[in-house]
Amino acid sequence: AQKVTQAQTEISVVEKEDVTLDCVYETRDTTYYLFWYKQPPSGELVFLIRRNSFDEQNEISGRYSWNFQKSTSSFNFTITASQVVDSAVYFCALSEAQRSQGNLIFGKGTKLSVKP
């Protein structure tokens, strides 16, 4: 069955620390897509990144980087030199190409608190 696990419920760091948010997924599809979304205290869901299952290249966008490893079914998210504005709940999500109509299956989220 399809599933996304974010084992870290809450993480607290001090500004400028690096932090990694873990995401482990389960799927039987060979083609699938992985996403990260950010939900700041204001409540909206902000799209951060999408990867497809055939592209295991790591991605970097400014202070954000993502590590996709099919061998361990993981899609981890690292924030380098964290800032207070990074405080939010971060969701990892899965979309299966064969077994769904494109809907997202979300993990429970990791609440990140960055303290000054």
Next chain:
Amino acid sequence: DSGVTQTPKHLITATGQRVTLRCSPRSGDLSVYWYQQSLDQGLQFLIHYYNGEERAKGNILERFSAQQFPDLHSELNLSSLELGDSALYFCASSATGVRGNEQFFGPGTRLTVL
């Protein structure tokens, strides 16, 4: 700003009542997805519409229904409301019905059932 709009932002109502939540997708997007976010269930997919047609149903109660109109806006109707229906309801849009497309979320409607 994702370009997806939802109204109202907040809704407070009583048990047994019926409400309608409205979503306007990003310009040109044909797909609308509805999700419910609650403390105990997390973010759950409810229903997907593509260009006016229902494409998929998730964990949507029979008391809930949705539709997508010719101008592509969508409405989610919740009836016989119960306390447990209190949640944040999001709609998201994507360009096509192609699986794997990015979904852009609206700001949500916070429903409180008293």
